[in-house]
Amino acid sequence: MLGKLLKYEIPELGRKLxxxxxxxxxxxxxxxxxxxxxxxxxxxxxxLSGMLYSAAATAVVVMTVITIIQRYSNSLLGDDAYxxxxxxxxxxEHIASKGLSAMIWVIVSGAVMCLTGLLIAIxxxxxxxxxxxxxxxxxxxxxxxxxxxxxxxxxxxxxxxFSLTKSVLAIYAAITIGHQAQxxxxxxSIGAYIGVLFFETFVGRTGMSIFPxxxxxxxxxxxxxxxxxxxxxxxxxxxxxxxICKYLMEKRLNLA
Amino acid sequence: xxxxxxNGIPIYTQIIDEMTMRIASGTYGPGEKLPSVRDLAMDAGVxxxxxxxxLAELERRELVFSERTSGRFVTRNEDxxxxxxxxxxxxxxxxxxxxLRKIGMSYAEIAGSxxxxxxxxx
Amino acid sequence: MARIEINxxxxxxxxxxxxxxxxxxxxxxxxxxxxGPNGSGKTTLIKILNGLLTPTSGSAEINGxxxxxxxxxxxxxxxxxxxxxxxxxxxxxxxxYKDFFEDFDSDKAGAMIDDLGIxxxxxxxxxxxxxxEKLQLCLVMxxxxxxxxxxxxxxxVDPATRDYILRTIISNYNEDAVVVIxxxxxxxxxxxxxDVVFIKNGRVVLHDKAxxxxxxxxxxxxxxxxxxxxx
Numbered sequence: 340m341l342g343k344l345l346k347y348e349i350p351e352l353g354r355k356l357x358x359x360x361x362x363x364x365x366x367x368x369x370x371x372x373x374x375x376x377x378x379x380x381x382x383x384x385x386x387l388s389g390m391l392y393s394a395a396a397t398a399v400v401v402m403t404v405i406t407i408i409q410r411y412s413n414s415l416l417g418d419d420a421y422x423x424x425x426x427x428x429x430x431x432e433h434i435a436s437k438g439l440s441a442m443i444w445v446i447v448s449g450a451v452m453c454l455t456g457l458l459i460a461i462x463x464x465x466x467x468x469x470x471x472x473x474x475x476x477x478x479x480x481x482x483x484x485x486x487x488x489x490x491x492x493x494x495x496x497x498x499x500x501f502s503l504t505k506s507v508l509a510i511y512a513a514i515t516i517g518h519q520a521q522x523x524x525x526x527x528s529i530g531a532y533i534g535v536l537f538f539e540t541f542v543g544r545t546g547m548s549i550f551p552x553x554x555x556x557x558x559x560x561x562x563x564x565x566x567x568x569x570x571x572x573x574x575x576x577x578x579x580x581x582x583i584c585k586y587l588m589e590k591r592l593n594l595a
Numbered sequence: 596x597x598x599x600x601x602n603g604i605p606i607y608t609q610i611i612d613e614m615t616m617r618i619a620s621g622t623y624g625p626g627e628k629l630p631s632v633r634d635l636a637m638d639a640g641v642x643x644x645x646x647x648x649x650l651a652e653l654e655r656r657e658l659v660f661s662e663r664t665s666g667r668f669v670t671r672n673e674d675x676x677x678x679x680x681x682x683x684x685x686x687x688x689x690x691x692x693x694x695l696r697k698i699g700m701s702y703a704e705i706a707g708s709x710x711x712x713x714x715x716x717x
Numbered sequence: 718m719a720r721i722e723i724n725x726x727x728x729x730x731x732x733x734x735x736x737x738x739x740x741x742x743x744x745x746x747x748x749x750x751x752x753g754p755n756g757s758g759k760t761t762l763i764k765i766l767n768g769l770l771t772p773t774s775g776s777a778e779i780n781g782x783x784x785x786x787x788x789x790x791x792x793x794x795x796x797x798x799x800x801x802x803x804x805x806x807x808x809x810x811x812x813x814y815k816d817f818f819e820d821f822d823s824d825k826a827g828a829m830i831d832d833l834g835i836x837x838x839x840x841x842x843x844x845x846x847x848x849x850e851k852l853q854l855c856l857v858m859x860x861x862x863x864x865x866x867x868x869x870x871x872x873x874v875d876p877a878t879r880d881y882i883l884r885t886i887i888s889n890y891n892e893d894a895v896v897v898i899x900x901x902x903x904x905x906x907x908x909x910x911x912d913v914v915f916i917k918n919g920r921v922v923l924h925d926k927a928x929x930x931x932x933x934x935x936x937x938x939x940x941x942x943x944x945x946x947x948x
Binding site for chain 2: 884888927928932935
């Protein structure tokens with residue numbers, strides 16, 4: 340059933356975000372043209388298109404977060420829940436489908452950001468330069484990183500995915516907790532999210548106080564310890580948030 | 596044909612009356628196949644269970660009979676149909692006579708007036 | 718075993734009691750009217766049976782199961798509001814139902830929608846309120862469910878639509894199912910009911926056969942309702 344949920348959930352988020360991506364790409368093209376050699380080098384145009392580009396970037400980031408929040412709260416706890424929550428699907432599958440599609444679209448938003456950079460390069464006419472320099476930079480990076488550092492890079496990547504999962508689930512948990520208030524659920528959710536942030540700070544502090552000498556040397560070994568410990572704690576947080584959502588949805592659901 | 600249900604009388608009784616009337620008047624002729632319970636229920640806007648119960652009662656009165664696979668049919672039995680006619684005629688007459696007695700006519704007066712009224716109606 | 722078995726069911730919202738020690742047992746093969754004025758607890762009861770609300774105390778079971786994935790497979794629910802994604806067309810909604818409900822009959826739903834003259838490529842957003850309600854009902858009734866929970870299916874629709882809805886319910890339910898219709902418009906649905914349940918201030922005050930009421934009291938269910946719920 341998770342697959343079927345995703346079949347509807349992933350396009351649904353895309354439907355909401357796609358227009359923003361297109362707008363963002365358009366501002367990137369504009370910026371590229373403004374700074375390119377073909378342009379009249381009007382400072383005004385450069386500043387204007389630069390502002391447009393950053394505004395679009397901000398809009399995409401903000402809207403991605405808002406859409407993710409809305410998709411969860413509307414379809415599982417709001418009016419649309421009158422359809423979704425009577426589907427023969429477990430709470431876990433519902434939460435997982437929302438979480439997975441949210442993560443996919445956060446990653447897509449990131450990819451679109453890279454794409455806008457590429458668009459700027461193309462339309463400013465610096466693509467050739469870019470293509471000439473890139474292999475060198477790439478080679479430099481590859482040459483400088485050696486042996487175990489690759490492992491650290493992998494750990495960083497995994498850590499990023501874990502953190503992303505945790506952030507999404509933390510938001511979901513806050514929304515689900517806030518929904519228990521029946522009235523003023525938005526306010527309660529924000530309150531719950533502040534609580535979640537406090538909780539995470541507390542967990543981090545406690546972790547640090549248990550291992551006070553974590554970063555003694557900043558050597559490879561310490562890095563492994565740092566990322567390893569971080570992954571463990573993040574995974575634990577993910578599990579906690581997921582279980583909070585699941586418990587409240589299964590045992591304490593009260594749709595208004 | 597329209598179905599009209601009155602308040603305060605069990606719907607199943609009213610269905611029986613309506614179906615009896617339809618059989619007596621030949622809407623459903625002798626030996627004719629009746630629509631299915633569901634279609635009749637849909638047409639009347641009543642619960643299929645109620646329609647089923649009413650048809651079972653008509654079966655008990657031998658006005659209709661069912662064949663296991665092909666459905667329900669109006670009886671071909673002339674005696675039953677004749678009996679039905681007589682029963683209905685009597686019932687209508689009783690209603691009519693009761694009303695006239697209420698406005699103070701005796702049976703003799705009713706009997707004497709009936710022929711005159713019929714002539715007038717023509 | 719009864720299809721729906723409710724025991725000592727109580728639901729509080731803060732200080733407000735929406736359902737108060739409700740006991741109710743409904744067998745299969747009948748259409749049941751859950752009748753009461755607005756705010757009497759009808760919707761609360763239906764939402765609990767769908768697992769959309771959690772009981773404060775007591776229990777509500779369908780085929781011996783508490784509301785959950787098991788019951789959701791066999792319960793067809795028509796909510797008192799539109800909860801379908803409004804950017805979808807009838808065809809897409811048929812696909813959606815087909816994906817999630819094993820007992821859904823796409824051909825039947827399609828035929829019903831065509832009968833209504835709804836353009837299958839039109840999105841829900843562009844339909845009138847009445848059309849949306851009819852479409853929703855078609856989707857719900859195209860399931861071969863064991864329990865149908867219809868919350869105010871005839872509220873706020875014109876008489877022709879109401880007749881269509883009642884006919885759709887009659888023609889699609891099967892002897893193995895129980896259909897629960899909640900409404901306060903009793904005279905409109907009286908003739909299709911087997912059982913009637915009166916619910917008043919969160920309590921079941923009467924549960925009887927509709928024909929039995931008419932026979933015994935010599936009045937319609939609607940008339941009795943007006944007496945019981947006189948202000």
